Amino acid sequence: GAGVSQTPSNKVTEKGKYVELRCDPISGHTALYWYRQSLGQGPEFLIYFQGTGAADDSGLPNDRFFAVRPEGSVSTLKIQRTERGDSAVYLCASSRQGALSTDTQYFGPGTRLTVL
């Protein structure tokens, strides 16, 4: 079956612009996560969706970052007024439920965002 897909694979933008990053989770997975991986670091949690609702957005760095999942499947991470420090690989993951600690998260290939 298809895994988690993310588009675009690469995004180059200028400082101050708005970007949208898309994630298609594995079909039937109710839980969806966004992580950010900066150079030389491990992935860092941003936000967790259970169905359509953002159950935990505590990892979003500031109010320029926002994510939606209107129909409980595809999710979009939106970044306003991008800054050079936003440059990173943005990873999306999904899992069957999310509520169980043993629930495996499956990651997509990521979107590499470069802010010039």
Add this chain to the structure above:
Amino acid sequence: DQQVKQNSPSLSVQEGRISILNCDYTNSMFDYFLWYKKYPAEGPTFLISISSIKDKNEDGRFTVFLNKSAKHLSLHIVPSQPGDSAVYFCAARLNSGGSNYKLTFGKGTLLTVNP
């Protein structure tokens, strides 16, 4: 502050030998640990996990050991193969009904297996 630490940025081993990747953690509330493998331009792929109630979990060539008193876990790969060359991330989850979905990752260790 790094709650999950992988102190070796890189490791090089010969094909057929054992690879040992180490991970330390500081938060005693972590109760589930995972290893992910990552190839360039791909997302992390789940490899193996262990619950805090166990001290060992084995899956084929991969074994994870957990030492709770030392807050230390290790991943053993035997025998190592060139295709195992990748970045390995250690990750942990909290024992908390409210946030047990959240993974905390280490910085990763680049494993190179030489033919």
